[in-house]
Structures are given as structure tokens and as C-alpha cells.
Amino acid sequence: MSRWKPDARGRLEKAALELYNHQGFDATTVAEIAARAGLTERTFYRHFADKREVLFPSDNPLADTLADATAAASVTLPPLEVVAHALTEAAPILEERADLARQRRAVIAATPELQERERAKLAALASTLGHALRERGLEATTAALAAEIGIAVFNVAYERWVNDPDQHALAQLIRETLDATRHLTAPAGHAAANDGGSFTGQETGA
Amino acid sequence: MSRWKPDARGRLEKAALELYNHQGFDATTVAEIAARAGLTERTFYRHFADKREVLFPSDNPLADTLADATAAASVTLPPLEVVAHALTEAAPILEERADLARQRRAVIAATPELQERERAKLAALASTLGHALRERGLEATTAALAAEIGIAVFNVAYERWVNDPDQHALAQLIRETLDATRHLTAPAGHAAANDGGSFTGQETGA
Numbered sequence: 001m002s003r004w005k006p007d008a009r010g011r012l013e014k015a016a017l018e019l020y021n022h023q024g025f026d027a028t029t030v031a032e033i034a035a036r037a038g039l040t041e042r043t044f045y046r047h048f049a050d051k052r053e054v055l056f057p058s059d060n061p062l063a064d065t066l067a068d069a070t071a072a073a074s075v076t077l078p079p080l081e082v083v084a085h086a087l088t089e090a091a092p093i094l095e096e097r098a099d100l101a102r103q104r105r106a107v108i109a110a111t112p113e114l115q116e117r118e119r120a121k122l123a124a125l126a127s128t129l130g131h132a133l134r135e136r137g138l139e140a141t142t143a144a145l146a147a148e149i150g151i152a153v154f155n156v157a158y159e160r161w162v163n164d165p166d167q168h169a170l171a172q173l174i175r176e177t178l179d180a181t182r183h184l185t186a187p188a189g190h191a192a193a194n195d196g197g198s199f200t201g202q203e204t205g206a
Numbered sequence: 207m208s209r210w211k212p213d214a215r216g217r218l219e220k221a222a223l224e225l226y227n228h229q230g231f232d233a234t235t236v237a238e239i240a241a242r243a244g245l246t247e248r249t250f251y252r253h254f255a256d257k258r259e260v261l262f263p264s265d266n267p268l269a270d271t272l273a274d275a276t277a278a279a280s281v282t283l284p285p286l287e288v289v290a291h292a293l294t295e296a297a298p299i300l301e302e303r304a305d306l307a308r309q310r311r312a313v314i315a316a317t318p319e320l321q322e323r324e325r326a327k328l329a330a331l332a333s334t335l336g337h338a339l340r341e342r343g344l345e346a347t348t349a350a351l352a353a354e355i356g357i358a359v360f361n362v363a364y365e366r367w368v369n370d371p372d373q374h375a376l377a378q379l380i381r382e383t384l385d386a387t388r389h390l391t392a393p394a395g396h397a398a399a400n401d402g403g404s405f406t407g408q409e410t411g412a
Contacts, residue, residue: 119326120326144365149358
């Protein structure tokens with residue numbers, strides 16, 4: 001499809017995702033992935049510890065980006081704006097690999113064991129974000145809460161993004177989901193029943 | 207400690223949590239749990255599939271309570287108030303077993319594999335809650351977001367509760383954490399940097 005000739009790691013990743021989606025994660029062997037990529041099993045193991053690591057790489061650039069962007073955000077920003085800044089800074093990492101991200105999410109959605117791992121990864125991101133907020137001087141419980149809310153927002157925005165037929169930018173969906181969160185958490189009386197703000201391309205309400 | 211003579215299941219649970227905390231989850235065998243409870247291994251397996259199920263029972267009353275309370279909440283309540291209602295209705299289930307809950311959380315905190323399982327359990331609760339909100343007529347993304355935020359609030363409140371030397375009621379901590387969430391998500395200008403609202407018994411700020 002692409003005119004860009006991918007490197008060994010990229011070819012293995014592409015082959016693995018195609019096989020996981022066609023025949024299931026559990027049914028796919030490393031030998032099949034390597035063969036489909038036109039490479040040896042030995043090359044596979046130079047890049048990945050096992051077939052699960054294709055989906056959950058040990059060197060996750062998202063965590064570093066979240067931590068760095070949190071540290072670098074203006075000291076005058078309120079906590080949730082810091083989180084929003086960090087999440088939108090991290091979005092391009094995922095945008096660059098949109099096709100792979102969509103295939104990856106489909107594999108995970110089909111495999112309960114992988115869903116559990118994905119949740120653990122999100123929890124680790126929340127923990128990284130919470131730590132970076134504490135480093136800015138935020139009290140521990142508030143930092144944990146802002147981080148958990150940020151990751152909840154990210155998870156909902158990410159799910160919309162991988163399923164979005166109109167291919168909105170992830171950063172835009174993160175901003176919208178954050179606005180919807182503000183709307184949802186507005187003091188009682190300001191928010192009506194069954195009104196959660198409006199999402200791009202969606203009707204609100206029953 | 208208690209004047210109430212626990213049943214076999216309760217004795218096994220108490221023995222297991224003590225052993226997991228004293229010698230580690232991985233190092234504990236079912237034979238040791240049964241012996242400490244003064245029961246047979248066969249009795250253990252009548253109550254639990256394995257030693258992990260002591261910590262994560264398959265029949266989780268929390269999920270049912272969240273779903274029922276969500277369905278029963280007044281139709282005029284805004285989404286996050288419905289979630290707050292459901293979480294505070296579920297709180298007594300945990301309050302009743304406060305000592306066990308604290309021991310359980312300590313075991314989980316010490317064992318990465320169990321943390322992953324705990325996160326998956328929270329994700330399943332978010333999914334249950336999201337489903338119950340959709341049944342009320344809430345649009346799917348808003349329902350997912352309200353559920354994720356609710357479970358983020360619950361997780362932070364629960365963590366405070368198990369570590370709270372002053373033993374505040376869980377329902378109170380859930381309400382406080384929800385208020386802190388409203389404060390955190392208030393439009394920019396209303397919330398100051400490093401201000402996340404005040405938590406019981408804690409100073410805010412660096």
C-alpha cells in the first residue's frame with residue numbers, strides 16, 4: 001500500500017497485525033509472522049521478546065512524552081490544562097501510525113487477555129502522569145485524580161478516534177472529550193439529564 | 207478478633223489474606239491457606255477456583271449494585287449525579303468488609319500481576335456502568351465518559367479510604383473526590399494552578 005519501504009521492525013509489526021486480525025492473536029505463531037514479513041524468526045526475536053510485545057512495546061514513547069510535556073507546561077496552568085497539554089502533545093505519536101493503531105485496537109478488542117494488558121498500560125500512563133504532576137508541586141491525591149481523569153478522557157477519545165469514519169485528529173477528539181467532561185461535571189442545575197455536551201458527528205440523547 | 211464465628215468461606219478468606227500479606231501471594235499455597243483456616247483443601251476448592259479468586263471473586267456484588275442503582279436513579283438526575291448515586295449505593299458493600307478490603311489492597315499493591323487484574327476489574331465495572339447509563343437513554347460516548355470518570359473517582363476515593371488513618375466513610379470520600387473533580391474541571395480562570403480543592407485531613411499544594 002505504502003510507497004515507503006518499511007524496515008525489518010515495521011515489516012514484522014505490519015505482518016503480525018495482519019495475522020492477528022485475520023486468524024486471531026492466539027492462533028498466530030512467530031514463525032508465521034516472520035515468514036509473512038519475509039524475515040527469519042531470529043530477526044523477529046531481535047526486535048520483540050514475544051508476539052505480545054508487538055502490541056505492547058517495552059519502550060513506550062507515550063509515557064516519556066506525557067512526562068516531559070507535563071514538566072514543561074507553564075507553571076500558571078491549572079492541573080487539568082496541564083494534562084490536556086500533555087495528552088495533545090502525545091497525540092501525534094499515535095497519529096503517525098493511525099493505520100497500525102486501528103489494527104492494533106481491533107486485535108485487542110477481540111482478545112480479553114490483551115484488553116487486560118491494555119488497561120494495565122493505561123494505568124501505567126496514569127501513574128506516570130500523576131508522578132509528573134506531583135513533581136510540579138501538586139498534592140498527591142489531586143495529582144492522582146487529575147491523572148486518572150486525564151487517562152479516562154484519553155481512553156474515550158482514543159476509542160472514538162480508532163472508530164472514527166471521518167478521521168478527525170486525535171488531538172481534536174481529546175479536546176472535545178475534555179469539554180464534554182467539563183460539561184458532565186458542571187454543578188447540578190447547569191447540566192441537564194441525558195445531556196453530555198455534543199460530540200463531533202454524533203447526536204446526543206436517546 | 208471478632209466475636210462472630212465466620213463460616214468456612216470467611217475463614218478461608220481471612221487465612222488467605224493473612225498469608226498473602228505475611229509471606230507474599232506467590233509464595234502461598236492452597237494447602238497452607240486451608241491448614242491455617244483449619245479446613246481441608248477440598249473445602250477451599252468448593253469455595254474458590256484458585257488462590258487468586260479469593261481476591262477477585264467471580265460473583266462480584268459491586269457490579270450488580272452499580273447496575274441496579276443506575277437503573278433505579280431518578281430520570282431527572284444529570285449523568286454524573288447518577289454515577290455518584292450508584293457509587294455511594296455500592297460503598298456499603300465495601301464498608302462492611304473494611305478490614306479485609308485493606309488487607310486485600312495491600313496484597314495487590316505488592317504484586318504487579320494482581321494490580322493488572324485489579325485494573326481489569328475496574329475496567330469491567332466501568333463497562334457495566336456505561337451499559338447501565340446507555341440503558342437510561344444516554345448517548346454511547348457520553349455514557350462511556352461518565353462511566354470512566356465515575357470509576358476514576360471511585361479508584362482515587364477507594365485508595366484514600368484503604369489508607370485513611372481517620373477511617374472516614376467511603377461514601378463521604380467518594381463525594382469529596384467528586385467535588386474535587388468538579389473543581390479540577392471547572393473552566394479555566396475558576397481553578398488556580400496547584401489547586402485541586404480540599405481533601406479531608408490533607409493540605410493542598412506543595
